[in-house]
Structure formats: structure tokens, C-alpha cells
Amino acid sequence: MDAVEIASVTKTFDTLTAVDDLSLTVPEGSVYGFIGPNGSGKTTTMRMIVSIFYPDRGSIRVFGRQMQGARSEQIGYLPEERGLYRKMTVRRVLEFYGELRGGRKVAAEVDAWLERLDLADWAGRKVETLSKGMSQRVQFIAAVIPTPRLLILDEPFSGLDPVSAEVIRAAVLELRRGGATVILSTHDMNVAESLCDRIFMIFRGRKVLDGTLASIQDQFGNDTIRVSAADTLPPLAELPGVEKIRDLGQVKELRMTRGCDPQQVLEVLVARTRVTGFSVVKPSLNDIFVRIAGPASEESKVA
Amino acid sequence: MRRILLVAKRDYLATVRTKAFLVGLVVAPLLFGGGMLGVALLKAKPDIADRRVAIVDRGGGVAAAIVQAASEKSTREAVDKTTGRQIQPHYFFETVPAANGDANAQRLALSDRVRRGELYAFLEIVPQSKDPGLRVSCYSNSSGIDDARRWFDGPVTEGIQRVRLAQLGVDPSRFKDLLAPVAVERLSLVTRDEKTGAIVNAHKKGELEGFAVPFGLMMLLGMIVLVGASPMLTAVTEDKAQRIVEMLLGLATPWELMMGKVLAAVGISLTSSAFYVIGGTLALYGVGMIGMVPFSLLPWFYIYLVADVVMLCAFAAALGSACSSPQDAQSLAVVLVSPVVIPYFLLMPALQQPNGSIATTASLFPPFAPMMMLLRQAMPGGVPVWQPWVALAGIVACTLAAVWAAARIFRVGILMQGKPPRIADMVRWAIRG
Numbered sequence: 001m002d003a004v005e006i007a008s009v010t011k012t013f014d015t016l017t018a019v020d021d022l023s024l025t026v027p028e029g030s031v032y033g034f035i036g037p038n039g040s041g042k043t044t045t046m047r048m049i050v051s052i053f054y055p056d057r058g059s060i061r062v063f064g065r066q067m068q069g070a071r072s073e074q075i076g077y078l079p080e081e082r083g084l085y086r087k088m089t090v091r092r093v094l095e096f097y098g099e100l101r102g103g104r105k106v107a108a109e110v111d112a113w114l115e116r117l118d119l120a121d122w123a124g125r126k127v128e129t130l131s132k133g134m135s136q137r138v139q140f141i142a143a144v145i146p147t148p149r150l151l152i153l154d155e156p157f158s159g160l161d162p163v164s165a166e167v168i169r170a171a172v173l174e175l176r177r178g179g180a181t182v183i184l185s186t187h188d189m190n191v192a193e194s195l196c197d198r199i200f201m202i203f204r205g206r207k208v209l210d211g212t213l214a215s216i217q218d219q220f221g222n223d224t225i226r227v228s229a230a231d232t233l234p235p236l237a238e239l240p241g242v243e244k245i246r247d248l249g250q251v252k253e254l255r256m257t258r259g260c261d262p263q264q265v266l267e268v269l270v271a272r273t274r275v276t277g278f279s280v281v282k283p284s285l286n287d288i289f290v291r292i293a294g295p296a297s298e299e300s301k302v303a
Numbered sequence: 304m305r306r307i308l309l310v311a312k313r314d315y316l317a318t319v320r321t322k323a324f325l326v327g328l329v330v331a332p333l334l335f336g337g338g339m340l341g342v343a344l345l346k347a348k349p350d351i352a353d354r355r356v357a358i359v360d361r362g363g364g365v366a367a368a369i370v371q372a373a374s375e376k377s378t379r380e381a382v383d384k385t386t387g388r389q390i391q392p393h394y395f396f397e398t399v400p401a402a403n404g405d406a407n408a409q410r411l412a413l414s415d416r417v418r419r420g421e422l423y424a425f426l427e428i429v430p431q432s433k434d435p436g437l438r439v440s441c442y443s444n445s446s447g448i449d450d451a452r453r454w455f456d457g458p459v460t461e462g463i464q465r466v467r468l469a470q471l472g473v474d475p476s477r478f479k480d481l482l483a484p485v486a487v488e489r490l491s492l493v494t495r496d497e498k499t500g501a502i503v504n505a506h507k508k509g510e511l512e513g514f515a516v517p518f519g520l521m522m523l524l525g526m527i528v529l530v531g532a533s534p535m536l537t538a539v540t541e542d543k544a545q546r547i548v549e550m551l552l553g554l555a556t557p558w559e560l561m562m563g564k565v566l567a568a569v570g571i572s573l574t575s576s577a578f579y580v581i582g583g584t585l586a587l588y589g590v591g592m593i594g595m596v597p598f599s600l601l602p603w604f605y606i607y608l609v610a611d612v613v614m615l616c617a618f619a620a621a622l623g624s625a626c627s628s629p630q631d632a633q634s635l636a637v638v639l640v641s642p643v644v645i646p647y648f649l650l651m652p653a654l655q656q657p658n659g660s661i662a663t664t665a666s667l668f669p670p671f672a673p674m675m676m677l678l679r680q681a682m683p684g685g686v687p688v689w690q691p692w693v694a695l696a697g698i699v700a701c702t703l704a705a706v707w708a709a710a711r712i713f714r715v716g717i718l719m720q721g722k723p724p725r726i727a728d729m730v731r732w733a734i735r736g
Contacts, residue, residue: 047718050552050553051556052549052552052553052718053718075553077550077553077554079546079549079550079553081546081549082546082550083542083545083546083547083548083549083550084547084550085313085317085547086545087317088317096309096313097550097554099309100306100309100310100551100554100555101554103305139550142550143553
């Protein structure tokens with residue numbers, strides 16, 4: 001069964017179309033990454049899955065059921081805007097959120113998760129005494145108690161230090177191993193590449209990419225050459241078939257036109273300089289992202 | 304329902320466990336009672352410094368008679384006959400001959416004497432052709448609502464009457480009998496005892512019965528409603544500003560969230576009311592005035608309380624959801640408290656004419672009905688039996704409409720950020736959802 005089925009969904013705010021005729025299927029048990037520039041419609045899509053917003057057109061089914069405004073104990077949601085009751089203790093606030101979603105006492109699960117995320121010593125402290133990283137870990141726990149079948153995380157790694165980010169990453173993978181489906185949005189392409197089974201990119205409210213990393217890269221082909229040289233490289237723009245040059249420091253990345261033969265490029269380079277590195281690669285997710293959203297990413301304004 | 308109760312429980316405990324709530328529970332009646340006490344103390348310590356008043360008669364021939372009547376009144380009323388304590392100032396009069404020249408110059412000179420504190424005021428008597436034949440003016444530096452101005456009304460009238468009676472040849476020794484005021488005794492209606500069938504005589508109406516009980520009940524209702532409802536506006540705005548709302552909306556529907564908060568406010572109001580009603584009843588029992596407690600009105604009191612809190616809290620939730628900051632919320636607080644504050648402005652007309660058109664209309668107008676109808680019900684004459692039920696029907700209808708509209712506004716407004724609230728937007732959200 002698919003965890004989420006989004007069919008021809010459109011959502012507008014006044015004159016702005018935040019999500020435009022979107023269809024998407026999230027298989028159960030997968031980690032699905034939502035990427036896209038700010039204001040492209042990621043958060044709006046997530047809010048519609050959780051039923052915080054209702055679609056103007058189209059339908060959304062979660063585990064085969066149309067939500068129609070109801071809240072499901074099977075969905076855990078971590079919003080991008082983090083907020084906890086600052087005057088409550090960590091344990092009380094987690095028990096409150098857990099009971100609200102699960103409809104039962106969750107004290108044991110709270111203790112277990114606090115222990116797992118190294119927050120047991122802070123259970124009796126007020127939320128306002130926590131550091132930002134700790135607050136984000138507490139917020140994550142609030143989203144996973146009781147253990148959800150579908151976990152939706154909006155920018156879960158935003159603002160986290162590497163240690164906290166690794167703790168959350170491990171927890172997400174553990175939940176996936178337990179059978180949970182995870183949808184997460186991120187601006188970190190490394191996270192999307194390494195953590196997600198499938199990636200969905202939304203741009204100006206429309207789906208522009210959807211699939212596994214390999215299938216997405218295949219759409220763009222082996223059009224990237226990475227080259228390094230012992231001496232100064234000759235002017236690369238003069239090489240045959242070079243469309244775009246990206247300076248990565250020690251390495252230069254060349255995007256080639258479709259049909260260009262890398263062998264020709266190598267021959268020209270070898271003739272002019274001492275080449276120390278030459279590889280033909282698929283474009284990275286970051287590169288693909290920039291190709292799609294680069295020129296227009298600053299124009300979008302909608303969350 | 305489970306989620307509504309959970310949200311209500313959290314919000315209720317978060318409020319009643321704060322020091323601010325506990326302090327407010329005690330301080331609010333102290334402030335209110337302190338104000339009343341202050342007025343009472345000021346009344347108990349009136350200004351009793353001697354007052355010198357000049358009187359200028361420009362041809363009326365009544366100055367001497369007015370001075371005599373005023374001096375008699377001053378002597379009669381300055382001292383409490385029971386305690387012997389002075390409770391009003393003594394008035395002393397100085398007859399000033401009318402100037403032959405410029406009357407305005409004389410008025411200015413006397414005004415300067417008032418300004419220097421040599422005189423408290425001066426009276427001027429000027430004959431005129433039309434009735435009543437004289438014009439008497441009082442010039443002073445005190446406020447327009449100063450009691451002293453009314454103090455002169457009696458002696459001036461009495462002095463002129465004496466002169467005119469004397470002109471008609473009436474014996475001066477009969478003046479006192481002829482001019483003596485007759486007090487009207489205020490009594491309740493005669494009733495029949497339902498158990499014995501005997502006719503129960505009317506009893507003398509006191510100020511407490513006619514004023515204190517209805518006023519006290521109305522004030523208590525207003526105070527408790529405000530204690531319960533007014534924090535809602537800032538609480539919703541703070542939840543929104545602290546980004547707690549979206550997390551909650553992932554766990555409960557906007558309706559469940561709003562009704563949980565409303566239910567918490569009802570609980571807070573009932574807690575406050577229990578404190579005040581039980582405390583007030585015990586206090587009155589302690590001083591032997593338990594009979595003043597209007598037990599028969601307590602069910603109505605609680606019906607009005609719950610309805611008013613639900614109605615105002617729904618409004619507050621809607622307004623709070625449209626605000627992006629506590630500053631926005633503060634500017635809307637005036638709108639929110641108006642259903643409680645406006646009835647206070649209608650208090651005097653309602654006390655003077657409880658069944659008059661102003662009081663009746665206001666008590667049937669749903670936003671004001673809880674306060675105004677309770678006030679009228681608490682007054683000795685009561686209200687026609689049908690009126691509280693009609694008012695209640697209006698209140699229930701208005702409350703349901705308020706909750707319905709508020710829920711629609713809340714659902715849209717709660718995730719809006721950065722835009723100050725606009726009434727037009729809220730109306731659109733309420734209509735379109």
C-alpha cells in the first residue's frame with residue numbers, strides 16, 4: 001500500500017498558486033525527500049498531507065483514507081517553525097503532545113526517547129532552559145511519540161549542530177527500519193542524496209523531479225567532466241562542447257552539451273597541459289537543483 | 304472530544320497554577336473593594352472647613368430672608384445629631400450692598416475675593432420682569448457638579464417664599480409649618496405568603512436592597528468574565544508568536560484546539576466564581592447579612608457566566624488568531640471587552656428605571672444580555688417572567704453563531720503571519736471559511 005497518494009492537488013492563497021496540479025505517490029516504508037527552493041510549495045504540500053490546509057482541488061489519501069480535516073494518530077509531524085510551551089517541563093510537554101496524538105498515556109515512551117536522544121537528565125527541566133539543539137531534539141521526540149506509521153519532517157536538520165544532526169539521522173533510519181514511512185524536506189542536497197530512497201522536487205508549485213537519485217541523474221546523462229591539472233589549465237571555455245564551467249578550487253567541473261565526446265576534450269587538454277585528473281560523472285543533485293531553480297529561486301515568495 | 308479535554312486541561316492548569324492568577328484572584332476584589340472603600344472613606348472625611356458666602360441683592364429685597372434660611376440650614380445640617388460630629392461645613396454669609404455703578408466691576412471684585420480664598424462663593428439676586436420675578440446666580444471657583452451649588456437651592460427658595468408669604472400677610476410663626484418638606488417613604492409591594500396565605504406587609508426599601516445587590520452581582524459577573532476571557536486573546540497570540548500553534552494543529556483540528564481553549568476559560572471562570580461566591584457568602588454569613596445573598600439568582604448567574612465566557616472567548620480566539628504579535632492583540636482588546644464594559648455605562652439608567660426602554664432593550668440584546676438581565680433580575684421589582692428566557696435564547700443563539708464564525712476565522716487566521724488583522728479579512732474568512 002502507498003503511504004500517501006496525492007492526486008491532482010492545487011492550493012491557492014488569494015492570487016498565488018502555492019501548489020499547482022500536483023500528483024505524487026509515496027510508497028510505504030520509504031524515506032522520501034522533498035526539495036525545492038524557498039517558497040516553492042514544500043511546506044504547503046506537507047501541511048495538506050497533515051490536513052492543516054485543505055486542497056482547493058484534487059485529493060490526498062493517507063494509507064488509503066481521505067483525511068478530510070481529521071487528525072490521525074498514525075501521522076507524526078515536525079513543522080518547520082519549531083514551538084514548545086516554554087514554561088512546561090520537557091517530560092510534561094512531551095506527554096501532552098503524545099497523549100494528544102495517541103489518546104493514551106505515553107510516559108514510558110517519553111522516557112525511552114529522552115534516554116535515546118541523551119536528554120534524560122533534562123526531563124524535569126523547563127523547556128525555556130534548553131539550548132536550541134536540545135529544543136529541536138525535544139521537538140523531534142514530540143513528533144515520534146507514539147511511533148507513527150507516517151512521519152513528516154519539515155527541515156528536520158535546519159540549524160542543528162553535526163552531533164545533533166547525526167542523532168536525528170540515526171533516529172529517522174531506525175524508525176524506517178521499524179516500518180515507518182518518512183517524508184522530509186531539506187535544503188541540504190547531501191542529506192537528500194544519502195538519506196532518501198526517493199526524491200521529489202517542487203518548483204513554483206509544480207513537480208519538476210520525482211524518483212530515485214539514480215533515475216533523476218539518468219535524466220541528465222553523463223554530461224559532467226571533472227578535471228584537474230598540475231599546471232594552470234588552459235582557457236576551458238575554448239574547449240569543444242563546454243556549456244558551463246564551475247570552479248571547485250583544485251578541480252574544475254565542466255558541463256558539456258548533449259552529444260559532446262569527452263574523449264575530444266581530454267585530447268585537447270593533454271595537448272596543452274599535464275592533466276592529473278579527468279573523470280566523466282553524472283551531475284550531482286545539487287547541480288541538478290541549481291540547473292532547475294537557479295535563475296528563479298530568488299523570485300519565489302510563498303512558503 | 305478527548306483532544307478538546309486534553310487541550311482544556313493543559314490550558315486550565317497552565318493558568319490556575321500561575322502566581323499571577325492566584326494574586327489576581329485576591330487583588331481584583333481588593334482593587335474593586337478598595338475603590339468602594341476609598342469612596343466611603345472620602346465620604347466619611349468630607350471637607351468641613353467654614354465657607355464664607357457673599358450675597359448681593361440688586362433690588363429683590365430677599366437677601367436677608369435667604370441669609371436667615373441658609374443660616375438655619377447650616378446650623379441644622381452641619382452636625383450629625385446622633386454622634387455630634389460635624390459632617391458638613393458651616394456657612395457664613397456677608398451681605399454686600401449692590402454697587403451703584405458698573406455691576407460687572409463689582410462681580411470682578413467679588414470674583415477676585417473668591418480667587419484669593421476670602422470667599423467660597425457669592426450669590427447675586429437680580430429682579431427680572433418675567434416669572435419667577437428674580438434671577439439668583441451663584442459664582443464660585445468650584446466644579447460645576449459641586450454639591451454646594453445644590454445646597455443653596457433650598458435656602459434661596461425658602462427665603463423668597465418667606466418674603467412672598469409675608470407680603471401676603473401670612474403670620475411668620477406659621478412659615479415653618481407651611482414650608483416644611485414632607486418625606487416620601489419608599490416601600491416594597493405587599494405580597495401573599497405562599498405557604499400560609501397570609502398577606503405580608505410591605506417593608507421599607509433600603510439602599511442595599513435597591514442598589515448593592517444588583518450592582519454587586521453585575522460587577523461580580525463582569526469581573527469573572529473578564530478574568531476568564533481576557534487572557535484568551537494574548538494566549539492565542541502568544542501561541543502563534545511562539546510557533547506552538549502549527550505543532551498543535553498537527554495533533555488537533557482548529558475546532559478542537561479552539562474549543563479546548565474556550566473550555567479552559569470556562570473552567571477558570573468557574574474556579575474564580577466559586578472562590579468569590581463561596582467567600583462572599585461566608586463573609587456575609589459572618590456579619591449576619593446572609594439574607595442579602597440572592598440564592599434564587601445563582602443558577603441564572605452561572606448560566607449567564609458560562610454563556611458570556613464562551614461567547615467572548617470564541618471572539619477572543621478569532622481575534623487572537625488574526626494577530627501576529629501581542630501588540631496587535633492589545634489594540635483589539637477594547638473590542639473584546641466592550642460587551643462587558645458598555646453595560647457599566649448603562650448602569651445608572653437601568654438602576655433608575657429597571658423596566659425602562661433602555662434597560663429592557665439592552666438586557667434583550669445578546670452581547671449585553673448576561674450583565675443587564677442579571678442586574679434587572681436582581682432589582683426588587685424583578686422582570687417579567689418571559690424576559691430572561693427570551694434573553695437566554697438570544698444569548699445561546701449569539702454564542703453558537705460566535706463559536707461557528709470564530710472557528711472559521713481561527714482556522715484560516717492561525718497560520719497567517721506578518722499581516723496586521725483587518726476586520727474585512729476576518730469577515731471574509733468567517734463567510735468563506
